[in-house]
Amino acid sequence: MFTFISNTYFACGVLFVIEGSLGIILGKTYFRGWREVSILEAIITFLLGIALIYYDLKRKPYYVKCNKCIKIFKYEETIRGKCPNCNIKTKKATKKEINEYENAINQKEVEILREEKEANNITKPKKNQKER
Ligand SMILES: [Zn+2]
Incomplete structure (x- = not known):
């Protein structure tokens, strides 16, 4: 689990997925305070998160x-x-x-x-x- 946390791409991806999900469900996200977002913004954030996680898992080891x-x-x-x-x-x-x-x-x-x-x-x- 620690290697996942120390991995920036994966961590960002998870964060984006959470923010995107919040936006889709509640219509607002929390990032240093609640902020209203459009459904399009929320979906883009969510998909970006998925893409980041996918990229990280497919990435060749260094x-x-x-x-x-x-x-x-x-x-x-x-x-x-x-x-x-x-x-x-x-x-x-x-x-x-x-x-x-x-x-x-x-x-x-x-x-x-x-x-x-x-x-x-x-x-x-x-x-x-x-x-x-
Ligand atoms: Zn050595």
Whole structure:
């Protein structure tokens, strides 16, 4: 939840949706005091809020790289841009680095799935063909 709050686009979107809903239902919105709005204004505010939330959820994660430990992080994983391991400023990752990182994650998932499959095969009781 905290990452959502710290995310400006998402927070603005939620605010706009709430303001828009108030406008549609009550004909007025609250922003440092009540203010009357037209239904058109309210609908535009509401739709803008939806668009902001949609944009934020569809947005690609922002990757950064630490030069000291040569690790790639999602920006949300850093401490305001600093490496969580070394506590030094990170750099924006290049496209090549991001691809390598994503491939590594996919590779790991494939391996985990394969290991699970193998484990299941071992623990499953084998059907005895002779018994009938
Ligand atoms: Zn580091």
